[in-house]
Amino acid sequence: MVNKRFLFVGVMMLFGPMFFFHGNPTKAQADLADQIAKADVEYGEYLSGECITCHQSTGASVGIPSINGIDAEIFVSIINAYRSKELENKVMQMMAGRLDDEQIISLAAYFSSLPD
Ligand code: HEC
Structure with missing residues (x-):
């Protein structure tokens, strides 16, 4: 007769990591939503000064897409x-490469709060 507890431990050792990793994207998503909710919108507005030399603050797309x-x-x-x-664009690769996670989240909170 198979010892049920032994079987359970064996199954968890084989498939446990799958349950664990499966749960992670959802948690990352929830964390991101949480960070956005707590983001410093004024810091985002401050950082946006650099972006709106190209992206029109009025939300108009003139060659360069609106990001409002x-x-x-x-x-x-x-x-x-x-x-x-x-994503290929060289200018945006350079712009994005200079930002840290907190700055990206603050910018996201700020631009998403603008009417498009
Ligand atoms: C020198 C000009 C320039 C600056 C400065 C600039 N961008 Fe861009 N951005 C572009 C161009 C051009 C594109 C379109 C690139 C493409 O087609 O992939 C773009 C695309 C984007 C997109 C994608 C929009 C879409 O609808 O796909 C986002 C988001 C964005 N920029 C955010 C920012 C942020 C945030 C900043 C400031 C930190 C910034 N950009 C600064 C030129 C600029």
Whole structure:
């Protein structure tokens, strides 16, 4: 007869990491939403000074896309994609590469609060 407890431990050793990693993206998502909710919007506004030399503060797209009103979590993924060079634009790769996580989250909170 198979010892049930022994079987349980064996199964958890094999598949436990899968449960663990499976739970992680959801937790990361919740953490990000939490960080955005607590972000310093005024710091974001301060940092945005550099961005609006190219991105129109009026929300108009004149060659360069408007970034006003982009959902904050999407904004963070876009900037991270430029930072990791997944998105190609050289200028934005350079801009994003200079920002740390706190600055990106503050910018996301600020720009998402603007009407698009
Ligand atoms: C020198 C000009 C310039 C500056 C400064 C600049 N950007 Fe950009 N940005 C661009 C261009 C051009 C694109 C379009 C790139 C592309 O087609 O991939 C872009 C794209 C973006 C996008 C994606 C928009 C979309 O709809 O896909 C975001 C978000 C963004 N910029 C955020 C920022 C932030 C935040 C800053 C300030 C830290 C900033 N940008 C500073 C030129 C600039």
